[in-house]
Amino acid sequence: MATQSLVLPEVSTRRAIRRADSQRSTRLLLGSSTTARTLAMIALVLMTAIWLLPFAWAIITSFKTETDAASAATVWPASGWSLQAYVNVLTKGDLPVWMLNSVITAVLVTAITLVVSAMAGYAFSRTMFRGRRLAFAITVASIMVPGQILIVPLFQQMLTFRMVDTYAGIVLPQVVAPVMVFILKKFFDAIPQELLDAARVDGAGPWRTFSTIVVPLSKSILVAVAIFVFIGAWNNFLWPFIVVSDSSLMTIPVGIATVTETYGLQYARTMASAMLAALPLLVVFMLFQRQIVRGVATTGLGGQ
Amino acid sequence: MSATTSETAAPTPSSLSPGARKDLRRSLREAERRAQELHSGRSGYWFLLxxxxxxxxxxxxxILYGIWMSLTDRTLIGTEPGFVGLANFIEAFGDAQVWQTLWQTVLFTIGSTIPLVLIAMVMALLVFTGLPGQWLWRFAFFASFLLPVAVVTQVWAWMYQPDLGLFNTWLGALGFEPVGWLTDENWAMIAIIAATVWWTVGFNFLLYLAALQAIPEHLYEAAAIDGAGAWRRLFSITIPQLGRTTWLVLALQLLASLKVFDQIYLLTAGGPNGSTRSILLYIYDTGFVNYRLGYASAISYIFFALIVILSLTRFFGGRKEA
Structure with missing residues (x-):
């Protein structure tokens, strides 16, 4: 409660700033012309309609009976709306298991990537050791390596390590993220040395400095990186598809890709499973739109 | 390697005078020396470990194992692999499939990159006008990026369905012949590109939106004083100010599009008649369907070399830009 009352005024100022921002940009880009505003609005509504259409059509199909879905592409089904497709997917398929697998693997990938990359970024930014420059140069150069070309040797490696059809096999090859090391290093570079010196005077060693000064100061970029890595891991298709063949270990993208074949021509059921697979991340996005937008933009722009 | 290290110093604004730059460099060196005092010893290794x-x-x-594999006739089935030297590479350069799939990859890349950059920019400009409904616009344009690829392909395959699909139903209502979106060689690539644009444009849209927010306001104020109209401001301030972002988006998009695999594999598996097969699909088919791991590795490395060359061009181009 106490924290809430502290936070509220800050939020309302931010909202005021946002409102002022949007008013300003309206004036700056469009001027006060009503025609321009109307035209822009029409364009926006049209594009939004186009972009939402596939969602709308999938949702409509998913609430039809199989017979209606397979009869004609009309919005209103002849025999009324039905939840049967969802019931079937949730009770008869493996979807809940895939969902769980996706959560477990995506959380693990995110957590490990974050810890490993933040530590490496700190090593490159604030410590001295022999070979640091060379190691950093190699890390940066490796950003260019397209992961997909490594699937053949990586799969062989998984066979050797007996990691085919395991969580470890899905997760570990995904935690190598040199671009995140680069982004975090750049962010750490900007932390004023005085703060670190102060910690040192207080007798803090490198570990204390890292965990009590650097990490708290870098919350924003760490959240941004975490969001980016999580989305990537949640939606990764190729690698889990190759390393897992056991249905009980599949992640959502891999699992529902095989669903079409299993369900054959059951369109309502296919769309119901697609929408359920889409739901978790869409809900998270609805709740945290601001943070996600900022996180993706910052990370996508290389931490600038 | 030396080129990459200099990128870390890239934030140095080129507008600085040589003297100021020397000062900056000295202070950077000073900071490094102090970092050394701070954490000399072995802690760096532990952090990096x-x-x-x-x-x-x-x-x-x-990477190394793949290079070795590319020099062997290794297969997925148990036979002992033998060293074949550069035979796989020689075979790849003479393999019409390699050239055809590379060409189709380039077609996809060009065909997808142009709309993915232009539409993203238009979306961002429209949203940045601040017109009411911000939450909805952002949701509509970005939500599809959050979908797993298999969801995207299932929804689009359903809309592309020849007899019951939405698009052919509409075409029929307008009196046109139905189109075999995913089964007609003339349409399959276009259909895949449309689904791809719908799926991933949101990412570029966000990058543009962030860039728009970073344009200093005083530029617009100055323009307003000069009496520049809305179009004038768009073409003389906004779009030029987006130049750097456009290069970045373009470069990221080119590299991403060249690596296309997932949506093609799930929508057409490279068909009809191999007309949508990208180079990564060919590598996958060679390695995991025909079990020729050595040959698949060789093609991988040829593709890798192309990516590196392109990335380096981008890097040097980007440096001139900065």
């Missing part, structure tokens, strides 16, 4: 381990095991080793 976890990353170094996963980096060596899951990136460097597969």
């Amino acid at each position: 976890p990353f170094a381990v996963v980096f060596l095991v899951f990136l460097v080793w597969p």
